[in-house]
Amino acid sequence: MAGTGKAHLRPAADTMLRVEDLVMEFPAGGGKKVHAVSGISLDVAEGETLGLVGESGCGKSTTGKAIIQLPPPTSGSVSLDGTDLAKLRGEELREARTRIQMIFQDPISSLNPRRKIGEVVAEPLNVWGPDDPEQQRDLVHKMLDAVGIDPDVAATKRPHEFSGGQCQRISIARALVMEPQLLICDEPVSALDVSVQAQILNLLEDLKVEYNLTLVFVAHDLAVVKNISDRVAVMYLGKLCEVAESNSLYETPAHPYTSLLVGSSPIPDPSIEIDESVVEEGELPSPISPPSGCRFRTRCPLADEICERVEPQMEQIGPDHFVACHHPLVTSTEVNLSPTGTDKIETKGRT
Amino acid sequence: MAKSDTKTARLVPPGLPNEPLLQVKDLKTHFQVPAGIVRAVNGVSLTLDRGKTLGVVGESGSGKTVLARSIMRLNLGDHVIASGSAKFEGKELLDIPMSDMPDLWGVEMAMVFQDPMTSLNPVVKIGRQVTEHIRHHHGTSKSDAKDAAIALLKSVRIPEAEARFNAYPHELSGGMRQRVSIAIALACGPKLLFADEPTTALDVTVQHSILNLLAQQQRERYMAMIMVTHDLGVVAGRADEIMVMYAGKVVERAPTKTLFEDMRHPYTEALMRSIPKVSERSHTRLSAIAGRPPDLINPPNGCSFSPRCAYAGPRCFEEAPPLVDVPGSDHQFACWLPVGSEEGKEAFERNLAARVPQAVAIAEGRVTEDLTGDLEQAAAEAVAEAAAAEEAEGT
Ligand SMILES: Nc1ncnc2c1ncn2[C@@H]1O[C@H](COP(=O)(O)OP(=O)(O)OP(=O)(O)O)[C@@H](O)[C@H]1O
Ligand SMILES: Nc1ncnc2c1ncn2[C@@H]1O[C@H](COP(=O)(O)OP(=O)(O)O)[C@@H](O)[C@H]1O
Ligand code: SF4
Ligand code: SF4
Ligand SMILES: [Mg+2]
Ligand SMILES: [Mg+2]
Numbered sequence: 001m002a003g004t005g006k007a008h009l010r011p012a013a014d015t016m017l018r019v020e021d022l023v024m025e026f027p028a029g030g031g032k033k034v035h036a037v038s039g040i041s042l043d044v045a046e047g048e049t050l051g052l053v054g055e056s057g058c059g060k061s062t063t064g065k066a067i068i069q070l071p072p073p074t075s076g077s078v079s080l081d082g083t084d085l086a087k088l089r090g091e092e093l094r095e096a097r098t099r100i101q102m103i104f105q106d107p108i109s110s111l112n113p114r115r116k117i118g119e120v121v122a123e124p125l126n127v128w129g130p131d132d133p134e135q136q137r138d139l140v141h142k143m144l145d146a147v148g149i150d151p152d153v154a155a156t157k158r159p160h161e162f163s164g165g166q167c168q169r170i171s172i173a174r175a176l177v178m179e180p181q182l183l184i185c186d187e188p189v190s191a192l193d194v195s196v197q198a199q200i201l202n203l204l205e206d207l208k209v210e211y212n213l214t215l216v217f218v219a220h221d222l223a224v225v226k227n228i229s230d231r232v233a234v235m236y237l238g239k240l241c242e243v244a245e246s247n248s249l250y251e252t253p254a255h256p257y258t259s260l261l262v263g264s265s266p267i268p269d270p271s272i273e274i275d276e277s278v279v280e281e282g283e284l285p286s287p288i289s290p291p292s293g294c295r296f297r298t299r300c301p302l303a304d305e306i307c308e309r310v311e312p313q314m315e316q317i318g319p320d321h322f323v324a325c326h327h328p329l330v331t332s333t334e335v336n337l338s339p340t341g342t343d344k345i346e347t348k349g350r351t
Numbered sequence: 352m353a354k355s356d357t358k359t360a361r362l363v364p365p366g367l368p369n370e371p372l373l374q375v376k377d378l379k380t381h382f383q384v385p386a387g388i389v390r391a392v393n394g395v396s397l398t399l400d401r402g403k404t405l406g407v408v409g410e411s412g413s414g415k416t417v418l419a420r421s422i423m424r425l426n427l428g429d430h431v432i433a434s435g436s437a438k439f440e441g442k443e444l445l446d447i448p449m450s451d452m453p454d455l456w457g458v459e460m461a462m463v464f465q466d467p468m469t470s471l472n473p474v475v476k477i478g479r480q481v482t483e484h485i486r487h488h489h490g491t492s493k494s495d496a497k498d499a500a501i502a503l504l505k506s507v508r509i510p511e512a513e514a515r516f517n518a519y520p521h522e523l524s525g526g527m528r529q530r531v532s533i534a535i536a537l538a539c540g541p542k543l544l545f546a547d548e549p550t551t552a553l554d555v556t557v558q559h560s561i562l563n564l565l566a567q568q569q570r571e572r573y574m575a576m577i578m579v580t581h582d583l584g585v586v587a588g589r590a591d592e593i594m595v596m597y598a599g600k601v602v603e604r605a606p607t608k609t610l611f612e613d614m615r616h617p618y619t620e621a622l623m624r625s626i627p628k629v630s631e632r633s634h635t636r637l638s639a640i641a642g643r644p645p646d647l648i649n650p651p652n653g654c655s656f657s658p659r660c661a662y663a664g665p666r667c668f669e670e671a672p673p674l675v676d677v678p679g680s681d682h683q684f685a686c687w688l689p690v691g692s693e694e695g696k697e698a699f700e701r702n703l704a705a706r707v708p709q710a711v712a713i714a715e716g717r718v719t720e721d722l723t724g725d726l727e728q729a730a731a732e733a734v735a736e737a738a739a740a741e742e743a744e745g746t
Contacts, residue, residue, distance in 0.1 A: 055554040055556060055557075056525075056554050148718055148720075148721075150721055150724070163643055163644075165643070166643075193410045193411050193581055193644075194410075194581060194582065194583075194622060194625050194626050195410060195621065195622065195625050195639070195640035197625070197627075198625035198626075198627075198637040198638060198639045198640070198716065199639045199640075199712075199716075199718050201627070201637060202636065202637055202639055202716040202717065202718075203718070205634070205636075206717070220554055220555065221555070221627075222555065222629055223626070223627040223628055223629045224627050226627065226629055226631075226633050227627035227631070227633060227634065227635060227637065228633070228634070229633060230633065230634075246633035247632055247633055250629055260556060261555060261556065262629065263559075264555040264556045264558065264559035264560075265555050265584075265629055266555070266558070266559075266582060266584030266585045266587070266588075267584055267587065267588070267628070267629065267630070268582075268583045268584040268587045268611075268623060268626055268628065269587055269588075269611065269630075270587045270588055270607045270608050270611050271608075271611075272587075272588060273588070274563070274566075274588040274589065275563075276563045276566045276567060277563070277567075278559065278560065278563055279508050279560045279563050279564050279567070280508075280556060280557075280559075280560045281508045281509075281510045284524070
């Protein structure tokens with residue numbers, strides 16, 4: 001299996017989630033296949049937030065769903081605390097699955113419209129949780145409270161009576177009642193306004209500390225991913241391009257695709273000149289017949305003959321910085337290892 | 352007249368009148384619905400010169416789309432109550448009989464919608480959609496129209512435009528469809544282009560290409576543009592001027608650079624501080640805006656931002672602030688206790704000291720209020736208490 005390598009994986013004992021050579025293919029008719037995810041490997045340490053970023057259709061959601069085994073991958077392994085989920089059956093699988101929860105992109109349609117919020121949040125408990133109704137009710141109350149929704153109001157209202165941001169809070173509460181170790185967030189803020197987006201990002205940061213969570217955070221907005229992640233993996237057409245500590249990735253992107261993403265990201269600062277001559281033509285190649293060699297080569301300004309023939313493997317270029325490219329933009333990065341950024345808590349009243 | 356520091360600075364081609372291209376005064380678009388009157392656009396005024404770009408920024412529901420559609424007089428459904436004035440090249444648009452409006456669409460002004468399928472017909476090949484538009488307005492021959500259409504599709508960077516001429520919209524990606532709808536909007540060389548969140552649904556890479564394309568086309572055609580977005584980042588490097596809307600009203604308006612360097616309205620500042628930025632280190636705490644967008648049927652008393660505002664004082668809940676000029680500049684805002692003022696700073700500090708949820712949200716990014724309660728009432732009470740406490744202390 002030609003993967004993009006595993007140089008970026010850390011020793012298994014140091015990580016909680018370990019995904020190796022994950023492949024997900026879907027039938028596409030006429031004997032063809034959609035190569036949605038083609039051999040990616042990832043790991044996440046306890047308490048860490050891994051960001052997964054890439055353009056629409058690159059396989060982010062498919063990866064997230066394969067981790068929770070819904071559906072199980074075509075091949076490859078997903079281990080949680082050293083246990084391969086694909087090998088588990090019955091009660092063991094049931095138990096392992098409750099330890100990983102996922103929240104979805106569209107906050108409103110992922111909640112059952114016919115049920116009251118209290119019931120929606122209790123739903124997973126009915127299947128997986130404690131049998132004692134008293135205990136169930138306490139858990140639901142506690143989690144609704146934690147996400148800023150009044151449990152008494154929620155008991156009587158249905159999802160459509162809440163805004164998009166409130167629905168996203170409710171789906172977070174629903175995931176948390178299972179007291180998971182790992183929370184997979186698939187574009188949890190993409191459908192929200194910026195003001196509400198900040199509320200949810202901060203809420204996730206706070207809950208993570210309070211409930212000892214480990215996060216996989218999927219999004220296409222680079223600034224959002226950088227804000228919440230400790231480590232970021234960049235995906236393109238079913239493959240990984242670059243994996244690095246967040247600040248290092250954005251300060252010194254080494255993969256031409258990462259650099260394209262960073263350069264396209266809008267910056268709320270008018271003093272930064274925009275190069276308006278950049279207009280990419282065409283579209284993403286089809287995942288039904290992905291390009292040979294490096295999958296990014298059809299859009300890459302540096303592509304040459306070797307890129308067409310040989311698939312690049314993940315290689316280390318900095319303390320926690322890995323890239324899969326024959327001609328990386330930086331070969332040895334000065335990785336900034338200073339402690340995480342200063343909290344922006346100072347008040348900004350100008351005098 | 353064109354200032355050299357503006358983004359779309361260029362000379363007015365000779366022979367064009369020097370008056371503003373578009374002048375909107377006190378425009379109101381209300382909807383009569385069973386629950387009451389939705390004040391979607393509630394007294395907006397603006398001026399746009401030829402060839403310039405105006406960015407219109409605000410949260411969803413702030414009235415951006417209704418404003419654009421009202422000026423272009425596109426269908427807004429029944430039960431519309433409209434008033435005010437919108438002059439295009441000095442001519443009152445609101446007085447033109449509806450039956451004459453289609454002659455203006457495409458030629459004088461055009462719109463690119465958020466969802467390209469709004470302007471594309473799913474069962475007609477894209478080439479024909481472009482040629483029909485050209486022929487309708489210019490009566491060009493079929494083969495000339497085809498040549499023009501292919502040139503146009505090439506100019507919006509549709510690869511293999513000749514081959515794609517016969518494609519249906521569903522055979523194209525979202526980004527390509529948006530390019531086709533831009534081609535149609537540009538086909539008859541409009542003087543004014545409305546771009547209503549044209550890239551919100553697209554990837555950053557595609558967004559970047561499409562915004563650049565619009566900028567190039569705008570420059571070549573000396574076209575004015577109103578760019579509607581909820582993302583300050585999208586207009587920062589692209590608009591000459593920015594207008595921030597909240598609850599159907601303009602709350603701040605300034606040349607882009609001035610707005611970013613000297614923002615006065617607490618809502619503009621809050622929007623800015625809630626955006627994650629690639630230039631900041633990871634885990635930088637974002638500011639949050641407390642509460643939820645206003646109910647346009649029963650807007651808050653006083654300033655419509657008051658239930659969410661970190662700077663609010665008791666007066667803000669009673670009296671709506673007018674849009675006023677910053678002396679000696681082309682900058683306006685509507686606020687009693689503006690950002691950067693002594694009174695504003697005092698109010699903010701007082702609110703924060705009293706742990707008023709709106710101030711805590713901005714300062715610490717934490718939402719501490721009961722989101723399901725009567726936020727308006729709670730905000731007014733919290734601010735009144737903070738003010739009373741300070742008075743009792745005798746400061
Ligand atoms: N059940 C399925 N059957 C066939 N193809 C599928 C299926 N699910 C996903 N795909 C395809 O797999 C690829 C990856 O899809 P995925 O939903 O994982 O992308 P994504 O990165 O999450 O994109 P987005 O940002 O749009 O959510 C796409 O080409 C998609 O069309
Ligand atoms: N036809 C209509 N009837 C009633 N309300 C409407 C209609 N069209 C828009 N609105 C309301 O007007 C407000 C402003 O809408 P809109 O201009 O679409 O906001 P934006 O584009 O800023 O997101 C919203 O509250 C919306 O629900
Ligand atoms: S391997 Fe080649 S084509 Fe791929 S990103 Fe690197 S330089 Fe570009
Ligand atoms: S300070 Fe008062 S007037 Fe100004 S925005 Fe806040 S609530 Fe409105
Ligand atoms: Mg997805
Ligand atoms: Mg809109």
